[in-house]
Amino acid sequence: MSAWVDTNTKLVVQGLTGREGTFHALAARAYGTQVVAGVTPGKGGASVEGIPVFNSVAEAVKKTGANASMVFVPPSACADAIMEAADAGVALIVAITEGIPVNDMIRAKAFLAKTNSRLIGPNCPGIIRPSAKVKIGIMPARIHKPGFVGVVSRSGTLTYEAVGQTTALGFGQSTCIGIGGDPINGTSFIDTLTLFRDDPETQAVIMIGEIGGSAEEEAAAWIRTNLKKPVVSFIAGRTAPPGRRMGHAGAIISGGKGTAAEKVKALKEAGVHVADSPALMGETLKRVVGK
Amino acid sequence: MKVHEYQAKEILRGYGVPTPRGRVTDSPEEAGRMAKEFGGRAVVKAQIHAGGRGKGGGVKLAKAPEEAVELSKRIIGMQLVTHQTGPEGRRVKKVLVEEALDIARELYAGITLDRAIGRPVLMVSAQGGMEIEEVAAKDPAAIVKEPFDVAWGLQPYQARKLAYALGLSGETHKKACAFFVALAKAYVETDASLAEINPLLVTAKGDVLALDAKMNFDDNALFRHPNIKEYRDLDEEDPLEVEASKFDLNYIKLDGNVGCMVNGAGLAMSTMDIIQYAGGKPANFLDVGGGANEEQVKNAMRILLSDKNVKAVLINIFGGIMRCDIIATGVVNAVKEIGIAVPVVVRLEGTNVEEGKAILKNSGLAIIPADGMKDAAEKVIASLGGGK
Numbered sequence: 001m002s003a004w005v006d007t008n009t010k011l012v013v014q015g016l017t018g019r020e021g022t023f024h025a026l027a028a029r030a031y032g033t034q035v036v037a038g039v040t041p042g043k044g045g046a047s048v049e050g051i052p053v054f055n056s057v058a059e060a061v062k063k064t065g066a067n068a069s070m071v072f073v074p075p076s077a078c079a080d081a082i083m084e085a086a087d088a089g090v091a092l093i094v095a096i097t098e099g100i101p102v103n104d105m106i107r108a109k110a111f112l113a114k115t116n117s118r119l120i121g122p123n124c125p126g127i128i129r130p131s132a133k134v135k136i137g138i139m140p141a142r143i144h145k146p147g148f149v150g151v152v153s154r155s156g157t158l159t160y161e162a163v164g165q166t167t168a169l170g171f172g173q174s175t176c177i178g179i180g181g182d183p184i185n186g187t188s189f190i191d192t193l194t195l196f197r198d199d200p201e202t203q204a205v206i207m208i209g210e211i212g213g214s215a216e217e218e219a220a221a222w223i224r225t226n227l228k229k230p231v232v233s234f235i236a237g238r239t240a241p242p243g244r245r246m247g248h249a250g251a252i253i254s255g256g257k258g259t260a261a262e263k264v265k266a267l268k269e270a271g272v273h274v275a276d277s278p279a280l281m282g283e284t285l286k287r288v289v290g291k
Numbered sequence: 292m293k294v295h296e297y298q299a300k301e302i303l304r305g306y307g308v309p310t311p312r313g314r315v316t317d318s319p320e321e322a323g324r325m326a327k328e329f330g331g332r333a334v335v336k337a338q339i340h341a342g343g344r345g346k347g348g349g350v351k352l353a354k355a356p357e358e359a360v361e362l363s364k365r366i367i368g369m370q371l372v373t374h375q376t377g378p379e380g381r382r383v384k385k386v387l388v389e390e391a392l393d394i395a396r397e398l399y400a401g402i403t404l405d406r407a408i409g410r411p412v413l414m415v416s417a418q419g420g421m422e423i424e425e426v427a428a429k430d431p432a433a434i435v436k437e438p439f440d441v442a443w444g445l446q447p448y449q450a451r452k453l454a455y456a457l458g459l460s461g462e463t464h465k466k467a468c469a470f471f472v473a474l475a476k477a478y479v480e481t482d483a484s485l486a487e488i489n490p491l492l493v494t495a496k497g498d499v500l501a502l503d504a505k506m507n508f509d510d511n512a513l514f515r516h517p518n519i520k521e522y523r524d525l526d527e528e529d530p531l532e533v534e535a536s537k538f539d540l541n542y543i544k545l546d547g548n549v550g551c552m553v554n555g556a557g558l559a560m561s562t563m564d565i566i567q568y569a570g571g572k573p574a575n576f577l578d579v580g581g582g583a584n585e586e587q588v589k590n591a592m593r594i595l596l597s598d599k600n601v602k603a604v605l606i607n608i609f610g611g612i613m614r615c616d617i618i619a620t621g622v623v624n625a626v627k628e629i630g631i632a633v634p635v636v637v638r639l640e641g642t643n644v645e646e647g648k649a650i651l652k653n654s655g656l657a658i659i660p661a662d663g664m665k666d667a668a669e670k671v672i673a674s675l676g677g678g679k
Contacts, residue, residue, distance in 0.1 A: 076514060098580075101512035102404060103482055106441050109409055125611055138611045140641045155557020157609040160641060161664070164609070181556055183406045210557050213406045237560040239567045240576070243375075247541045247556025247578040250406070257424075277568055278561040279665035 003175070003199060004092055004118065005068065005127060005134040012037040012060045012090070014081045015072035016048050024072070024096075024138050025051060031141045032133025036064040057081075057088040068092040070126065070136045078122065079104035086117040093186070094136045095122035105184040112186065119186025123248070124178035125156035131201060137178065139163070147172015149285065150196035152189060153208035154181050154215070154250070158236060158278060162206045165282025171289075174201035181210070181248030189219035197227050204230045204289050206281055207272070209263055211237035212251040216263040224270040231272045232285045235260045292508045294522045295338045297387040299506035302519070303486075306477035308470060309500045311492075313389030319363035322388045326359035329390035335362045337383040340527040342422075342505070343373030349383065352391060359388065384526065392500070397490035398457055399423060400471065402478045405438060412438040413445060413475055415453045419490030445475035459493070466499040481519060482512030531594055538590045540579060547572025549671055550601035550633075552591050554579050554613045562607045562664065569668040571675065574601045583613060588621025593629055605671040606637045607664060608647075615639045615647025623654040634659060634674035638667035 011028065015021040016038025026049060029035040035051055037060035044055030054060040057069065069090045073081040078097040085093045100122050112119055120127055126137015130146040143160060145167045153159040159178050166173060177192050179185055189207060196202040205227070209216035216235065223231055237246055238260040245252040252258070264274050275284040294302075297315040304310055312329060315338060316322055326333035333356075337349030344350050349371045353359035363386050372380035397419030405412040416434045418426050426433055435456040439445040450468040459467050470491070478486040485507040492502040513520045525533050535542030541556070545563075549571045553559035556578050563573040575598065579591050595601060608618050622637065638661040639647045651658050659674065661667035 075511060099511045101482055101515075102484065102509050103441050103479065103512065106409060106411075110440075110442070140611050143641065153557070155555060155560075156611060157553075157555030157558035158561060160609045160611060161558065161561075164640060183404060184409050208557070210560060215406075218407070234561070236557045236564065238564045239573070240560055240563065241543075241545065244543050244576075246543065246560050246576055251556055251560065277565055277665065278558075279565065279663055279668075 003129065003132070004195065005129050005136065006132050007134070009068050009134050010034045010036045010064065010066045011136060012039060012057060012064070012066035012069045013051070013072065014039045014057065014069055014085065016040060016051060016053060017043050017046065018072055021072035022048055024070070027141065028070070028135045031135040033135050037066050057085045057090060061088045061090065066090065068136060069094065071095040071097060073097060075099035075101070079108040082108045082119060083111045086112050086115040090117055092118050092120070094120045094124070094126045095186070096124065096126060096138055098123040100182065102184060105182065109184055109186065120177060121180040121185060123182045124180035124185075125159055127175065127177045129175045130173055139176065143167055144176070145172040148174055148201065148203040150174045150199065150202035150205045151176040151208070152192040152196070152205070153178050154210050154248070155208060155236060158208045158234070161278055162208060162281045166206070166285065169282050169286055171285070174199060181250050183213060183250040189215050190222045193219060193222060193227055197229065202229065204285060205232070206285060207231055207233045209233065209235045210248065210251050211235070211240055211246065211260050212248070212258040214258065217266040220266040220270040220272065223272060230288045232275060232281060232288060233267050233272045234275045234278050234281050235263045235267075236278070292510055292513060292519070292523055293340045293527070294506055294508070294519070295340065295524065296336065296504055297338055297385075298522045299504040300501065302481060302506065303474070303477050303501060303504055306480070307473040308477060309498065310504065311389040311392055311500055311502065313387055315385050315387050317367060317385045319360045319367065322363035322386060323356040323360035325388040326353055326356040331355050332391040333359050334389045334391050335359055335366060336387045336389065337366050337369070337371050338385045338387055339371055339376070339381040339383055340524070341373050341375035341381055343375055344371065347371050347373040349373070363388070381527070392492065393495035394492060395495045395497070396493040397502070398493065399426070399489045400474060400491045401485070401487040401489065402475060402483070403485050408438055410438045410440060411475070411478060412436050413453065413471060415457055417457055423489070439475055441479050444479060445472050447472065461497070463493060463497040463499060466497070470499045481506075481516060482509045483507065484509050531598060535577070535594050538587050540577065540587060540591050540594065542594060543576040544598065545573050545575050546600070547574045548600050548602040548675070550574045550595040550598065550604045551607065552577050552579060552595060552604070553607045554583070554609065558607065558609060562605065565664050565668040566605065566671070569672045571668070571672045574598055579613070583617070585617055585621040585624065588618055589625040589628070592622065592625035596629065596631065601633060603633050603671050603674045604631070604635045605667055606635065607667055608639050608641070610639070610641030610643065613641070614643045615641060616643045616650060619647035619650035622658070623650060623656060626656050626658070634671070636661050636667055636671040636674060638662070638664065
C-alpha cells in the first residue's frame with residue numbers, strides 16, 4: 001500500500017468519551033476524516049455528537065467497517081487497547097497516549113508482530129495527509145497544506161515547526177507522521193521513509209530526530225542506499241546534558257551513545273542535508289529542491 | 292527513578308539474588324556493632340545516588356569494629372564529590388555496612404533495554420569494576436550479551452551460555468546461572484530500566500554475590516509498584532525539579548541564564564539549542580506537556596523564575612493539544628501575581644494563536660512578542676543587554 005491513510009479511511013476513536021478523545025475526534029471530523037465510531041468499555045450504546053460508542057473495538061469494526069483507530073486510553077490501560085484494536089483487525093492504530101510503561105509496550109509490540117496491523121506511536125501527534133483530508137492525531141489542522149514534503153519526526157511540536165515552515169514557503173505536505181518519543185514504538189523512521197519513497201505525492205523529506213537511541217543512525221544507513229529523494233534533517237538536543245532524560249522517555253544520552261553529534265555525522269555521510277537550527281528546516285529544504 | 296544501593300539490594304534479595312550480609316545505618320556506633328557481628332572486618336559504603344563513590348572516598352574497608360566507627364563518623368555527613376555529583380558534591384546521610392569477603396574474581400552483569408531490538412538484554416563481562424561504557428569502547432568483544440523475552444524471562448540455557456562465557460565451572464557456574472535468572476526476573480517484575488551489578492563477585496569459596504547494585508525504574512510503571520515508589524529520596528534530587536514534578540511539569544535545571552518554557556520535549560530541547568546558537572545559555576529544560584492548564588502554566592513560570600540565575604525568559608509554544616489562549620492567560624496571570632522583573636519574550640503558534648496573541652497584547656504587560664523561533668531567541672538574547 002503506497003499510503004497508510006486515504007479517502008477510504010474510517011476511524012474508530014478508543015477513549016472517545018474522555019475530554020481529549022472527544023476534542024480531537026471532533027477536530028479530526030471537522031478536517032474531513034470519517035470518524036465512524038468510538039469505543040469506551042461500559043459506555044456502549046451512547047453517542048458523542050452523533051458518533052456511536054461501542055463496548056469493544058471488535059463490535060465497532062463489525063458495525064461500522066472502521067479500519068483505523070486513534071487511541072486516547074490512559075497509560076496504564078493503553079497497551080491493552082492497542083492489542084484489542086489489532087485483534088479486531090484494525091489496519092492502522094495511532095496511539096497518542098504518553099507515559100505507557102516500557103514493558104507493556106514490549107509485550108504489545110510482540111503481539112502486533114503476529115498481526116497485520118501497523119502501530120504509529122505511542123506518545124506521538126499522529127498522521128495527517130492533507131490531500132486526502134485525513135487527520136488521525138492531535139496536530140493543529142490549519143497549519144497544513146497539500147503539497148510534496150513528507151515529514152517524519154520523533155517529536156510532536158517540532159513536526160508542527162517543520163509543517164509551519166513548509167506551508168509558509170508554499171511547498172505543503174504530502175503526509176506527516178509523528179513516530180513518537182518513546183523508546184519502543186510501532187513505526188520506525190525506516191518504515192516511514194519507505195512509505196515516502198514509494199509515495200508519488202512525496203518529492204522531498206524532512207526527518208526530525210533527537211538525542212537517544214540509534215534510530216537516526218539506522219535511518220541514515222537506509223537512506224544512503226535506498227532513497228533518492230532529497231532529505232533534510234534536524235536533530236534536537238545538541239546542547240542537552242548527558243544522563244538526563246529530556247522529557248521524552250527515549251531522549252537520553254547514555255554512556256556517550258545517542259548524542260546529536262553522532263547522529264548528525266551519520267546523516268551527513270548519507271547525503272542528508274542537516275539544518276543547524278530548527279528555524280532553518282524550511283530554508284534548507286528550499287535550497288535543496290531549488291524552488 | 293533511582294534508588295540507593297542498599298534499597299536495590301533489598302529488592303534483589305526479594306528475588307533470590309545473593310548479596311553480602313549488611314544493613315544501612317546513620318549511626319557510627321551501630322556501624323561498629325555490625326562490623327563486630329561480621330567478624331570484625333567490614334566495608335563502609337556511603338549511600339548517595341551518584342556513581343564513583345569509591346574514588347571519591349565514600350567506600351572504605353574497616354579492619355576492626357573501632358575502625359568501622361571511625362570511618363562511619365567521617366563518611367556520614369561528608370559532602371561526597373564524584374564525577375557524577377558536580378563540584379558541590381552530595382551530602383551523605385547513611386552508610387551501608389557489609390561483611391568483607393575474600394575476592395577471587397570481580398565480574399560484571401547488567402540488564403537494560405536494547406532499543407534497537409526492543410527487548411531487555413543481559414550483558415556480562417569478565418572486567419568487573421570497570422565502567423561498562425569504558426569496556427564497550429576499548430574492548431567490545433569482552434562484553435557478552437543475551438537478549439531475553441519479558442514474557443518468559445531469561446531461560447536456563449541463556450544463563451548457562453553467559454556463565455560459560457565468563458569461564459565459570461562447577462558449583463560456581465550453577466550459582467551464577469541462578470543469579471542471572473533471578474536478576475532477570477527482578478528486572479522484569481519491578482519494571483526496572485537498569486539493573487547493574489558491578490562488581491559481580493566470585494568469592495574465594497566460589498559463591499556468587501552482588502557486591503554493588505544499581506537499579507533504575509521506569510517512572511511510567513511506578514503506579515503498580517507502590518513499595519518501590521516509597522524508596523524515592525527527594526534529598527537526592529534538585530529541589531526545583533521536585534517542585535515541578537508535583538505539577539506534572541518536566542523541568543531540568545541547567546546552569547545558564549535564559550529560562551525557557553516550551554510545550555513538547557523535542558521543541559523544548561531545540562529551544563535550548565537555538566538559545567545557544569544565538570549566543571545565550573539556557574537555564575533549564577521545561578516541557579509543560581500537551582494538555583497543561585492555566586494553573587500549570589502559572590506554576591511553571593513561578594518555578595523557572597525561582598532560579599536566581601534567570602535573567603530573561605523565553606516562552607515558545609506551538610499549540611496542538613495545547614491551546615495558545617490558555618498559555619497566554621496563564622502567563623499573564625503569573626506575571627500579574629508573581630511580578631516579573633526580567634524581560635519575557637513570547638512566541639506563540641498553532642491552535643487559537645490569534646486569541647492567545649490578543650490576550651498578551653491587551654494585558655498591558657511589557658511582554659515582548661516574537662515571530663518564529665529564531666526571532667524569539669534573538670530577542671531574548673538582545674533583552675539581556677549586549678549578549679551573554
